[in-house]
Amino acid sequence: MTQGTLNLDVRQAGNASILDVQGDITAASEQTLMDAYTQASGAKSIILNFSGLEYMNSGGIGLLVTLLVRANRQKQKLLAFGLTEHYKQIFELTRLDEAITIHDSEQDAVASA
Amino acid sequence: MSDAEARKSRDEAYWAKPMDQFHVGEVPAEAVNLNVEGRRVAAMAGGFGRMFQVTYKIRLDGADVTPQDVVRVWKERFASFWPRKNKFFGSTQPIAPGDVALLNVKTGGVKTSTGILVLYADDESFSFMTPEGHMFNGMITFSAFTDQGGVTNAQVQGLIRAQDPMYEVGMMLGGKGAEDRMWLHVLKQLAAYFGVEARATVQRVVVDRKRQWEHWRNIKKNAAMRSGLHMAGAPIRALRKPFTRHG
Numbered sequence: 212m213t214q215g216t217l218n219l220d221v222r223q224a225g226n227a228s229i230l231d232v233q234g235d236i237t238a239a240s241e242q243t244l245m246d247a248y249t250q251a252s253g254a255k256s257i258i259l260n261f262s263g264l265e266y267m268n269s270g271g272i273g274l275l276v277t278l279l280v281r282a283n284r285q286k287q288k289l290l291a292f293g294l295t296e297h298y299k300q301i302f303e304l305t306r307l308d309e310a311i312t313i314h315d316s317e318q319d320a321v322a323s324a
Numbered sequence: 325m326s327d328a329e330a331r332k333s334r335d336e337a338y339w340a341k342p343m344d345q346f347h348v349g350e351v352p353a354e355a356v357n358l359n360v361e362g363r364r365v366a367a368m369a370g371g372f373g374r375m376f377q378v379t380y381k382i383r384l385d386g387a388d389v390t391p392q393d394v395v396r397v398w399k400e401r402f403a404s405f406w407p408r409k410n411k412f413f414g415s416t417q418p419i420a421p422g423d424v425a426l427l428n429v430k431t432g433g434v435k436t437s438t439g440i441l442v443l444y445a446d447d448e449s450f451s452f453m454t455p456e457g458h459m460f461n462g463m464i465t466f467s468a469f470t471d472q473g474g475v476t477n478a479q480v481q482g483l484i485r486a487q488d489p490m491y492e493v494g495m496m497l498g499g500k501g502a503e504d505r506m507w508l509h510v511l512k513q514l515a516a517y518f519g520v521e522a523r524a525t526v527q528r529v530v531v532d533r534k535r536q537w538e539h540w541r542n543i544k545k546n547a548a549m550r551s552g553l554h555m556a557g558a559p560i561r562a563l564r565k566p567f568t569r570h571g
Contacts (some may be wrong), residue, residue, distance in 0.1 A: 268338070269443055269449065272444075273463060273483045276483060277483070280531055297336075305453065306369070306370065307367075309367055310368075
């Protein structure tokens with residue numbers, strides 16, 4: 212399984228920081244994801260924008276769990292939008308959707324942040 | 325095939341299909357089949373105890389194998405690398421996404437019946453999740469990769485939390501050691517299959533020191549406790565058997 216690269220842009224929306232995902236999330240993405248989280252860490256909520264997600268493997272799911280632990284430690288909410296139907300199902304299967312709230316749009320996510 | 329179609333096909337091939345509950349297929353007569361059928365998947369971020377990332381690794385120095393070769397063999401012969409006292413009752417086919425397997429493992433003198441779901445499998449890795457009542461929440465990933473020295477390594481990595489207070493205490497009172505011995509044995513056997521005699525290493529990192537007290541009630545589904553009660557009730561069931569009506 213050839214693993215692609217991940218680019219993450221961080222921007223502010225009210226009290227939240229939005230992390231725009233572009234590319235693949237795999238175990239190899241740890242540094243990129245944690246660097247982006249550090250940039251965003253002052254925010255009340257962290258919103259993951261998965262609209263540009265091309266692929267995620269189980270290593271990527273593991274990274275999201277680690278990110279969730281860091282966010283919980285800072286008492287930050289972790290939200291997501293832009294997931295395809297397939298990845299929504301993976302969040303449901305792993306029950307990550309019980310800890311990372313999934314929204315249909317950026318507007319909804321920012322309103323809940 | 326367009327890029328979008330190729331992506332969809334890759335997603336469907338590597339991940340388990342959605343499911344609400346575990347369903348166990350046919351299992352051998354000697355297997356204890358408890359605590360799996362009808363259970364939900366244990367939430368990835370749920371569980372009670374501290375969260376650890378535990379990495380077991382072995383270098384297959386001298387073996388002319390690629391990471392893909394290692395993972396292919398591992399998927400085909402997964403159960404054969406396990407210690408004799410623990411049993412993995414899976415499909416006769418190589419490990420595939422969506423498979424449910426039954427496990428009978430010795431934990432503190434009790435033969436605990438539990439299971440796993442194959443959440444994900446590609447050419448270089450595969451991952452398991454557990455049902456509610458299992459020793460831990462989280463995920464365990466089996467993979468192979470080439471290190472900077474050009475040597476193929478095999479790895480088992482768990483991102484796990486004890487599911488309930490009883491398991492958390494058990495992990496502190498020798499459970500961790502038993503877990504380590506299990507996976508070190510598996511990696512040693514896997515290396516031996518490729519003609520390599522080597523020792524595996526262990527690295528344990530605390531990801532979250534916090535215990536999630538809101539999940540202490542998970543103890544109600546504790547598979548070890550329920551398996552122990554089942555074992556204790558075996559003589560009574562044997563005495564009752566002649567008087568039980570069938571049909």
